[in-house]
Amino acid sequence: MDFEIKIGLETHVELLTDSKMFCGCSTKFGSPPNTQTCPICLGHPGTLPVINKKAINYTIKVALALNCKIANFTQFHRKNYFYPDLPKGYQISQYDLPVGLNGYLDIELDGNKKRIRISRVHIEEDTAKLIHFGKTGRISEAVGSGLDFNRSGIPLLEIVSAPDIENVEQAKAYVVLLKRILEYLEISDCNMEEGKFRIDTNISVRKKEDIYSKVRTELKNLNSFRFLEKGLSYEIKRQKEILSKGQKLYMETRHFDSETMTTKPMRVKEVAEDYRYFPEPDLVPMIIDKKWVEEIKKTIPELPYRRAKRIKEQYNLPNNDVQIITSTKEMADFFEFCAKTYPYPKKISNWITGDMLYYLNQEQIQIEECKIKPQNLVEMLRMIDKGLISGKIAKSVFKDMFKTGEMPETIVRRKGLEQISDVEKISNIIDEVINGNPDVVKQYLSGKEQVLAFFIGQVMKKTKGKANPRIVNDILKKKLKRMSF
Amino acid sequence: MEKERLFRLSAKKLTELLSKREISNLDIVNDVVERTQEVEPIVKSYITTNMHGAIASAKKIDKLIYKSIFKGNKVEPLMGIPIAIKDNISTEGMHTTCGSKILAGYRPIYNATVIKNLKNSKIVIMGKTNMDEFAMGSSTENSSFWSTHNPWNLSNVPGGSSGGSAAAVAVGEVILALGSDTGGSVRQPASLCGVVGLKPTYGLVSRYGLIAFASSLDQIGPITRNVEDCALLLNVIAGHDPLDSTSVLKEKEDYTEYLKQNINGLKIGLIKELMGKGISNSVKDSVYKAMDLFSSLGAFCEEVSLPSLKFALSAYYIIAPAEASSNLARYDGIRYGLRAKRVKSFRSMYRKTRSKGFGDEVKRRIMLGTYALSRGYYEAYYLQAQKVRTLIINDYKRVFRNFDVLISPTTPTVAFKIGERSEDPLTMYLSDACTIPVNLAGIPAISIPCGVDNGLPIGLQIMTPHFKEGLLIKTAYNFEKNFSFKLKPLYKKYRE
Numbered sequence: 001m002d003f004e005i006k007i008g009l010e011t012h013v014e015l016l017t018d019s020k021m022f023c024g025c026s027t028k029f030g031s032p033p034n035t036q037t038c039p040i041c042l043g044h045p046g047t048l049p050v051i052n053k054k055a056i057n058y059t060i061k062v063a064l065a066l067n068c069k070i071a072n073f074t075q076f077h078r079k080n081y082f083y084p085d086l087p088k089g090y091q092i093s094q095y096d097l098p099v100g101l102n103g104y105l106d107i108e109l110d111g112n113k114k115r116i117r118i119s120r121v122h123i124e125e126d127t128a129k130l131i132h133f134g135k136t137g138r139i140s141e142a143v144g145s146g147l148d149f150n151r152s153g154i155p156l157l158e159i160v161s162a163p164d165i166e167n168v169e170q171a172k173a174y175v176v177l178l179k180r181i182l183e184y185l186e187i188s189d190c191n192m193e194e195g196k197f198r199i200d201t202n203i204s205v206r207k208k209e210d211i212y213s214k215v216r217t218e219l220k221n222l223n224s225f226r227f228l229e230k231g232l233s234y235e236i237k238r239q240k241e242i243l244s245k246g247q248k249l250y251m252e253t254r255h256f257d258s259e260t261m262t263t264k265p266m267r268v269k270e271v272a273e274d275y276r277y278f279p280e281p282d283l284v285p286m287i288i289d290k291k292w293v294e295e296i297k298k299t300i301p302e303l304p305y306r307r308a309k310r311i312k313e314q315y316n317l318p319n320n321d322v323q324i325i326t327s328t329k330e331m332a333d334f335f336e337f338c339a340k341t342y343p344y345p346k347k348i349s350n351w352i353t354g355d356m357l358y359y360l361n362q363e364q365i366q367i368e369e370c371k372i373k374p375q376n377l378v379e380m381l382r383m384i385d386k387g388l389i390s391g392k393i394a395k396s397v398f399k400d401m402f403k404t405g406e407m408p409e410t411i412v413r414r415k416g417l418e419q420i421s422d423v424e425k426i427s428n429i430i431d432e433v434i435n436g437n438p439d440v441v442k443q444y445l446s447g448k449e450q451v452l453a454f455f456i457g458q459v460m461k462k463t464k465g466k467a468n469p470r471i472v473n474d475i476l477k478k479k480l481k482r483m484s485f
Numbered sequence: 486m487e488k489e490r491l492f493r494l495s496a497k498k499l500t501e502l503l504s505k506r507e508i509s510n511l512d513i514v515n516d517v518v519e520r521t522q523e524v525e526p527i528v529k530s531y532i533t534t535n536m537h538g539a540i541a542s543a544k545k546i547d548k549l550i551y552k553s554i555f556k557g558n559k560v561e562p563l564m565g566i567p568i569a570i571k572d573n574i575s576t577e578g579m580h581t582t583c584g585s586k587i588l589a590g591y592r593p594i595y596n597a598t599v600i601k602n603l604k605n606s607k608i609v610i611m612g613k614t615n616m617d618e619f620a621m622g623s624s625t626e627n628s629s630f631w632s633t634h635n636p637w638n639l640s641n642v643p644g645g646s647s648g649g650s651a652a653a654v655a656v657g658e659v660i661l662a663l664g665s666d667t668g669g670s671v672r673q674p675a676s677l678c679g680v681v682g683l684k685p686t687y688g689l690v691s692r693y694g695l696i697a698f699a700s701s702l703d704q705i706g707p708i709t710r711n712v713e714d715c716a717l718l719l720n721v722i723a724g725h726d727p728l729d730s731t732s733v734l735k736e737k738e739d740y741t742e743y744l745k746q747n748i749n750g751l752k753i754g755l756i757k758e759l760m761g762k763g764i765s766n767s768v769k770d771s772v773y774k775a776m777d778l779f780s781s782l783g784a785f786c787e788e789v790s791l792p793s794l795k796f797a798l799s800a801y802y803i804i805a806p807a808e809a810s811s812n813l814a815r816y817d818g819i820r821y822g823l824r825a826k827r828v829k830s831f832r833s834m835y836r837k838t839r840s841k842g843f844g845d846e847v848k849r850r851i852m853l854g855t856y857a858l859s860r861g862y863y864e865a866y867y868l869q870a871q872k873v874r875t876l877i878i879n880d881y882k883r884v885f886r887n888f889d890v891l892i893s894p895t896t897p898t899v900a901f902k903i904g905e906r907s908e909d910p911l912t913m914y915l916s917d918a919c920t921i922p923v924n925l926a927g928i929p930a931i932s933i934p935c936g937v938d939n940g941l942p943i944g945l946q947i948m949t950p951h952f953k954e955g956l957l958i959k960t961a962y963n964f965e966k967n968f969s970f971k972l973k974p975l976y977k978k979y980r981e
Contacts, residue, residue, distance in 0.1 A: 089814020276858035281700035
């Protein structure tokens with residue numbers, strides 16, 4: 001049976017503004033419950049909202065980066081519904097006049113480009129956080145519930161894609177790229193664990209011939225890339241199975257259960273909910289003129305795909321390297337900072353994609369959090385080039401730098417790791433090794449040239465790895481050659 | 486003969502006496518408290534009184550006044566003058582119920598911007614006045630606590646929804662009051678109680694802290710016994726507020742400046758549509774006589790037609806309930822106010838809390854508004870009503886090209902009997918037929934006494950273009966100066 005899959009993603013992003021969307025309260029994450037609240041974000045009677053201009057600027061910035069048209073006239077609407085985490089009984093959101101409309105994002109999978117249309121980018125306020133007391137934290141098993149209004153009113157960006165995504169891989173590529181762009185724009189830290197980057201999906205699976213079917217499932221609680229993959233895969237499989245049996249799907253909202261890695265029904269949507277949207281009378285509409293848009297345009301940095309393309313061409317690096325280096329803005333900055341003062345980009349890239357990435361992953365930290373700064377790496381590369389340390393020694397120097405942030409020279413000096421390039425000294429050590437191993441010398445002379453490695457190893461052992469390998473190699477070969485006569 | 490009681494004097498006069506140190510602020514407050522003790526059990530203007538707080542404030546202010554006079558400075562206007570506040574304006578730490586059981590016991594944790602302004606001017610808050618629940622009503626009978634009585638005739642209503650404020654000012658329980666006006670709630674009770682009530686231009690006075698009924702129509706306004714006091718109080722409350730995005734950035738004006746000007750040559754239009762069916766003869770007579778008086782003062786008066794006004798009431802009863810249905814959603818029993826007991830789920834907590842906490846009229850309007858905003862009806866009702874609103878705004882703009890000022894009755898009839906209309910919402914809604922168009926257009930309007938019928942006062946409504954409060958005050962003041970009117974309740978003894 002042939003199926004057609006359509007996936008649309010709705011992404012909610014908490015903006016990195018200092019204050020909330022409509023009041024002056026702090027947006028800091030992790031403070032004790034209800035310590036960042038005021039009568040406005042608590043929805044007390046008589047209070048009024050005032051628009052946070054920075055949040056609007058950020059929204060314009062994102063909309064521009066996603067190739068949207070910026071509305072000249074934009075307005076807030078009230079979305080009316082009752083829920084304990086919604087203190088006013090309505091959410092101030094946007095409806096038919098959002099800040100950004102009709103954009104797109106080009107994703108790349110195995111070298112193939114695919115354009116995912118962005119329907120809209122709008123700004124709204126976040127709700128409070130409901131906390132259910134009890135073993136599981138689920139409402140059904142709660143012994144009581146609490147509300148933390150610290151989150152209430154934090155600026156929340158909503159980015160809605162068209163249902164252009166056809167499979168799990170595309171969905172993942174879209175989300176990864178979107179997150180990277182938002183990080184590049186520095187409008188959110190996109191921390192998924194803290195709920196600052198949340199994904200809801202709409203999935204519709206239908207038989208190819210059922211062209212009129214409009215049934216779709218909303219899937220919530222996909223708060224990591226892994227859960228997004230697992231949840232979507234499960235849901236697509238589930239829907240295909242139902243259709244294969246000749247049964248029907250119906251409109252519903254499902255919840256991803258990260259323990260069982262399955263999806264469970266939350267509520268059936270027989271009729272779409274009616275939020276009774278109407279223009280927010282407490283706020284005046286906004287006119288976003290060309291000048292305003294141009295000013296925001298100036299603040300947009302080079303975006304990841306453009307930067308990746310440029311870095312590949314400018315530094316002549318393989319795709320793999322480029323992908324890793326441009327995976328975050330900070331890593332790309334790190335690379336380019338090094339490349340500015342050091343002439344061999346591939347060498348820089350080797351270290352970043354190799355040892356650096358290894359230790360970052362091990363420590364579970366980002367490049368900007370680690371102690372190694374571009375100067376450290378550049379300095380170390382220069383020491384290798386000058387023959388002051390060997391590549392092997394460099395690896396241990398790098399490990400130390402990662403731990404302490406010291407300059408490579410300091411480490412080398414402290415640990416006495418300077419490479420021995422003194423020909424006489426090395427020559428003496430080689431003589432010791434040759435004299436001490438006549439059997440192996442015989443083997444070499446009878447044509448078994450592989451044993452050369454043994455001699456080098458012995459020399460290195462005696463010098464604790466500090467002997468310059470090139471010099472060791474040269475002298476050793478010369479001496480052995482002489483013996484064969 | 487009894488010595489003249491202080492509660493009968495105007496704010497202006499009291500300030501003069503304070504300046505001359507003939508009286509103290511405590512004398513004023515004590516006399517107002519005494520009057521309140523005499524009449525409150527009968528008139529029932531207040532939901533909450535602040536007598537002890539007021540006396541304490543008066544003592545402090547007396548010291549300030551003494552210092553100020555000692556330094557050779559004047560006593561600031563309205564310093565120490567007692568004021569009553571409608572119970573939908575947030576006062577920090579002081580009960581604020583909106584006349585509703587759902588907010589019984591609620592004490593705001595902040596002050597409305599107007600309250601901050603009053604406090605900066607050292608005006609003394611005497612208490613919170615009764616009102617129709619959430620300002621929905623025209624008689625104060627919709628208060629979930631009790632009805633207020635019209636001090637002119639105790640079996641009649643004082644009007645509403647700011648009935649408590651108007652009655653308190655008329656009977657002398659206080660010198661000044663603040664009300665709120667969404668469809669006439671300041672002007673209509675002012676008219677029925679024989680006092681002055683002004684609804685400022687939408688955006689002139691901050692709404693921050695005014696508990697919302699219909700956000701695009703609500704405005705706070707002064708209720709006083711004369712136009713001069715009204716101008717003085719408007720000076721204190723008007724002005725831009727960064728906490729209210731709909732408040733207008735505009736330079737402050739001194740409205741008392743306009744009291745000095747005459748109205749010679751002023752072009753006044755009498756709105757034809759508001760002088761027709763439903764307007765009682767005595768009211769019409771008084772308005773025509775007012776027109777004659779204006780003519781005698783040098784103004785040109787003429788009838789003028791605003792055809793769109795006949796749709797105003799219908800549009801209002803879509804827009805106001807629509808906004809109210811959303812504004813009142815926050816009363817869910819979770820954070821403040823009433824919470825129903827013995828509930829099984831949060832859904833049932835909402836249902837029970839709101840069923841118990843809201844009165845019939847409030848529920849009626851929430852349902853009306855919810856319906857008007859529902860999918861499939863939004864275009865037919867809410868959008869259509871907004872279009873009518875635009876027509877009304879344009880109609881006013883058009884006639885203001887030819888007229889400086891418009892006049893009409895404030896209310897179709899004088900105060901009706903308590904209970905007479907409470908079972909008939911539609912007749913009750915008609916009480917606001919003359920005042921509602923002004924809110925839809927956002928223009929300012931004032932109601933001043935212009936006659937008495939059968940022992941009950943009649944009000945004249947004067948309207949001007951946006952932000953022309955000065956012209957409004959000038960016109961009203963010239964009329965008041967030349968019209969003899971006695972506020973009888975001030976001299977009435979309610980208990981022998």
